[in-house]
Amino acid sequence: MSTPLLHVSHLEKYYQKAHILHDVNFELNTGEVLTLLGPSGSGKSTLLRCLNGLEAYQQGAITFDGQAVTQKPKQWQQLRQQIGMVFQSYDLFPNRNVLENILLGPLKVQKRPRAAVLPEIQQLLKKVGMADYADAYPRQLSGGQKQRIAIVRALALKPKLMLFDEVTASLDPEMVRDVLNIIRQLAASHAMTMLVVTHEMDFAKQISDQVLFLADGQILEQTPGTQFFEQPQTERAQNFLASMDF
Amino acid sequence: MSTPLLHVSHLEKYYQKAHILHDVNFELNTGEVLTLLGPSGSGKSTLLRCLNGLEAYQQGAITFDGQAVTQKPKQWQQLRQQIGMVFQSYDLFPNRNVLENILLGPLKVQKRPRAAVLPEIQQLLKKVGMADYADAYPRQLSGGQKQRIAIVRALALKPKLMLFDEVTASLDPEMVRDVLNIIRQLAASHAMTMLVVTHEMDFAKQISDQVLFLADGQILEQTPGTQFFEQPQTERAQNFLASMDF
Amino acid sequence: MAHSGIDVLTAGSNFSRLLGGLWVTVKIALIAILIGTIVGILLGILRTLPNRPLRFILRLYLEFFRIVPTVVLLFLFYYILPKQFNVNLPAETVATLVFALWVASEMSDIVRGALESVPQHQKEAGQAIGLSYWQLQRYVLIPQAWPLGLPATVNLMTRVVKTTSLLMLISVMDVINIGQQIIEANNKTAPNGVFWIYGIIFMFYFIINYPLSRWDKHLNKRRLEANH
Amino acid sequence: MSSWAIIQQSLPLFQKGFFITLKLATLGILGAIVVGIICSLIQYFHLPLLNPLVTIYTEIARNTPLLIQLFFLYYAFPQLGLRLTASQCGVVGLIFLGGSYMAAGFTGGFDGISPSQLEAGQAIGLSRWQLAHYVVLPQGLALSVPALAANIIFLIKETSIFTVIAIPELTNTALDLIGMYYHTNEYLLVLVVAYALILIPLSIILTYLERRVRYGAFGN
Amino acid sequence: GSSKASSSHTTNQNSVAKIKKRGTLRVAVFGDLPPYGWVNKSGQRVGYDVTLARRVAKDLGVKIKFVQVNANNRVDALNANKVDIVLANFTVTSERKQVVAFAKAYMKVSVGVVSPKDAKITKVSQLKGQNLIVTKGTTAENYFTSQQTSANLLKFDSKTQQFNALKNKRGVALADDNSYLYAWVKNNPKYTVGIKGIGPKQYISPAVKKGNTSLLNWTNQEITKLTKAGFFKTDYQQQLAPYFGKEVKASDIIINH
Ligand SMILES: Nc1ncnc2c1ncn2[C@@H]1O[C@H](COP(=O)(O)OP(=O)(O)OP(=O)(O)O)[C@@H](O)[C@H]1O
Ligand SMILES: Nc1ncnc2c1ncn2[C@@H]1O[C@H](COP(=O)(O)OP(=O)(O)OP(=O)(O)O)[C@@H](O)[C@H]1O
Ligand SMILES: [Mg+2]
């Protein structure tokens, strides 16, 4: 863990006049899990989207894997193969079945040979308990199943960093667990560097190597491990944690 | 509390061939709070919708406030003024502002004079902390605010029974509390008879006078107070409770 | 080619006659749209009723006007129906009637579609506070369906205006018929007048329809922004 | 002569007209679909230079009557040195008009794709054209099937205007027979039936397609 | 035909008495056929047929209302009761006699064929397999459909379109009433009436609805009266002569009953 995998410094983001992110600074080392907590509208999704080139930022610098991010479309397209992202709305392509959804990236973007990719994907599908569903279409799956496939689709590109944005927020309560378990496994094996936005506090407590607390577009706290949950420093964070458990 | 406010006996509900509710029996006394728990797809929403005439049932009898329900549209229209219902998707009418949303029922349905209704509504709005928003349009409100208005809209008709169907399910976590607090207040004052579907177990524990556990369209347990949460009788209920907390 | 023929437009009362023809065209389109829209809204509401025979009849009405080309409708109503039913209406009235019936049929489908795409839960929320059928229509469904159906309605308007070009086939003195009179009358002095006449008529149609089509675009954009 | 005999005598001519209508409509509609897809993609991706051209084209084509467009194609273009046969004029006119309608329909479909689908595609590294190929086109086209169906029927009916450039399609045949033999009722009846023969089965097929596409593609 | 069944009881609507009571005579005329029926620069309807129409209305003692028609809807305009009388270059044929009632003829013509001077058509045989332009519902169309079927007909709805098509070389020639073609070539000197007359001599008559005997009889008397009074000669001199070339003489066109 010499140089960090991801380095964000002095990031500023505006929507027209609205100042959404203020001077965001942090770094993330390979193998670490960073959870991003904060009230609704605080800018968590926006930050993640900036890290995947879905939003442009106006100032500041991002360095990923030693490479300075230029915000050029061509560069993003290449970087996105190394930075996987999973959204709240499990966006599988409805017109392609599970396998085709997953293969699109490795075959068309990375141009890897099908024969090499297939066994890896079988492996991943087995890991998330979806080995039998390769031929299913998204509409035939439950929300939790779709979200698991979306995770596999991102993993299939063998990214160095995974971004998870409230991936369980639109799931039925009983399905939340399946999906979180998968992320937990990924975290436990230290195989994957992750940046996770979630509202599930117990889950966050279990997986975090670091916690970033965002409010009104500013990082109010950055603490290692579970310290954040036990001794939040700012009042904002205390209130936030109080509102989260009932 | 001599005769129950609501009496449901041998209710059977089909969608075409699919048998959704099997021999549902229960009663609810004035001032009591009944929570309806059960896995997704077990028929909770369907049961509530049957109680408000949004779905027809094929067999069984419902008695409300001593009156046998005939399922005639005219009767439903009259009964609905006494049975309020709030849905998961906060369904304010987007083309009318908050006050107009609330006034529609009392003025157009009940034909009460505006002058008599207005003070009551001011009162209710104050109670839910929305006194300043009478002129706002739904799109200008957050999810939690919309849901609070939806509750006021139902209460404005002075119903004898309120049905709540997962009213916090589409809210951001921090907003859940505001809405649940309102329902909790209503329950605590014993002013309102309520039938509540929720996935928030802590909340359910706090407000329930009775719990009805539904699985596959059948009532598997019916227990008073908090007993259900401590000693679920059936294995289904035990599994269900296990899946709910993390 | 010494003579471009543009003076055909300005000779005599030619230009004002063309404008007169245009007015006939516009008048027919306007009245037809007005009547057709009102009738179409009523029929559209009726088509959402659970009454099967009624829905079937209204569906037949829609399909008839959808399948039969307007040229044929004009002939049918101008030459055949008077013979069969012994009613006799002037050409402009017949044209207005045909267009109104056509607009009504298309409108009924637009209105039905718009009403049906108001989210089901809006309807249920209205029922849940005890609104009656007509109260539900009046306070909840129609106000919300209106912006959903408007783009298609504006689009239909542009089609109606364009279709008035077929009026030249029955004895309506619309802008094209007048144009042809002028072309023939000036054949000797301005053999190329024909292009100027058709050109100006082309412009006329464009000038009427372009604002409508901008409006349609604007509405669609606004709807998209509301959705996403 | 009985009505039936009149109708029977006219059938061979109508049959000819029927196939001419069918042929020209098919060519015109296929062309319009191609033009429509190209234009809608140009608009969707805001391609520089081409985008304003497409806007000008669609505004002109949509806002003027086919009748006058045909007059120009048939009577004016030869003077500019571009000489098309009547049938070619008909097909070109239909493509010109229909292309703009199809473009609007496809654009509507593309706009209906949820932005999250596009982001999902971007997130796995798809390039612009890969996004068009794997996400925008398949989903957008599926979403535009209702508009496509309406446009197809509209364009078939528009072929009746070909009568003004003397193409012996169905409407021209009927009007001509009426002018020669004056059996207006009978000929118009045959004409309506002929259009119904094309449009009713087509409408049924399109409704079926619409339904299949809806269930096939949008169960997300 | 149901058209026959309904014709008798609607006839009365157009009887002379009814027209006088109504106070207007509705006449079907062409609007784009100079010099017979057209609209001049200042928007007035003029022409040989139109002058006749005005005179007929005047003699009936009523106002006149013009209904502009195309060749192919002259019959329906009558039968659908849109007009009382057709004065629109209406050639008498046996088919037409079955569906409308013709009064006495006021003009004679035959079918002529016009073609460019530099590619002159002088014999029908030259038309074999070639495109020949006609207007729907004209005598020329009828002739080339039933008698001379070798040409390939291009059929237009109006005169405007028919002549445009000829100028655009959509066909090698155009067939129409010869008197009319003479008039046209005078304005278009690059063309010539290569076939001056084919088929039998034809007559142009006013037409009324079948069964409308009172108007038919009245019209017949009117034509006779006008002929005697030299009306048609004057009409010819004023409306037609300026348009026709030297090839045509009044006696080629008007009839001496
Ligand atoms: N496209 C946009 N245009 C303008 N403002 C936007 C846009 N998207 C988001 N915002 C604003 O940016 C702020 C941050 O939004 P963001 O979605 O990042 O919050 P979040 O922390 O992810 O919230 P949540 O927990 O609800 O997902 C909010 O105030 C939001 O209103
Ligand atoms: N309109 C319908 N047609 C056919 N089946 C339906 C319909 N609506 C609901 N169902 C079925 O009825 C069953 C009960 O559904 P219901 O919505 O009542 O469950 P629920 O307990 O409210 O679930 P959740 O917790 O997800 O809201 C489910 O199996 C569902 O698929
Ligand atoms: Mg977010």
Ligand SMILES: [Mg+2]
């Ligand atoms: Mg439910």
